[in-house]
Amino acid sequence: MVPFDNDISIARSLFDHLTVSFDHVVNNLGPHGLPLIGRADWNDCLNLNCFSNDPNESFQTTENKTEGSKAESVMIAGLFVVYGRDYIELCTRLGKDAEAARAQKLVDTMVEVIKKYGWDGEWFIRAYDYYGHKIGSNDNEEAKIFIESQGWCTMAGIGIEEGLCTKALNAVKERLDSKYG
Numbered sequence: 410m411v412p413f414d415n416d417i418s419i420a421r422s423l424f425d426h427l428t429v430s431f432d433h434v435v436n437n438l439g440p441h442g443l444p445l446i447g448r449a450d451w452n453d454c455l456n457l458n459c460f461s462n463d464p465n466e467s468f469q470t471t472e473n474k475t476e477g478s479k480a481e482s483v484m485i486a487g488l489f490v491v492y493g494r495d496y497i498e499l500c501t502r503l504g505k506d507a508e509a510a511r512a513q514k515l516v517d518t519m520v521e522v523i524k525k526y527g528w529d530g531e532w533f534i535r536a537y538d539y540y541g542h543k544i545g546s547n548d549n550e551e552a553k554i555f556i557e558s559q560g561w562c563t564m565a566g567i568g569i570e571e572g573l574c575t576k577a578l579n580a581v582k583e584r585l586d587s588k589y590g
Contacts, residue, residue, distance in 0.1 A: 446482045480537060490519055523567050559580070
């Protein structure tokens with residue numbers, strides 16, 4: 410048994426924690442069907458729901474526009490597919506076939522959503538901001554490509570049959586590999 414928030418009175422099995430984590434993603438999807446970003450994901454500076462009128466104010470202290478939030482992460486979507494498949498395998502090994510089938514449908518749906526809304530033609534975009542604008546797109550003047558979504562979507566094998574992973578990694582090599590890293 411593992412407590413939630415260090416409160417032993419609400420402890421549940423580790424498997425229950427994994428299910429809660431899996432369901433948190435599928436129950437918090439944005440307009441494109443991609444996982445919503447809360448305060449920030451992975452890259453804390455990529456904070457797409459927080460705004461400040463004072464340029465001297467840290468984004469960490471600003472109000473988060475959680476009501477009606479629409480910022481979505483392709484990186485989290487790729488991570489969800491990678492670990493969703495591990496969750497499915499665990500369910501199968503534990504004989505939880507109905508849960509494995511439910512999770513498989515949700516992971517398969519996420520793969521298709523990423524292909525439809527997360528692919529930018531040469532690489533995977535990073536996110537959609539609060540206003541629904543692409544981040545990490547060839548359409549952007551700056552910050553055209555981010556490595557995180559290329560890595561997670563490639564580790565997940567999203568679009569590998571169509572050559573998307575190879576294109577994404579080639580774009581990383583071409584645009585991000587430099588004498589500076």
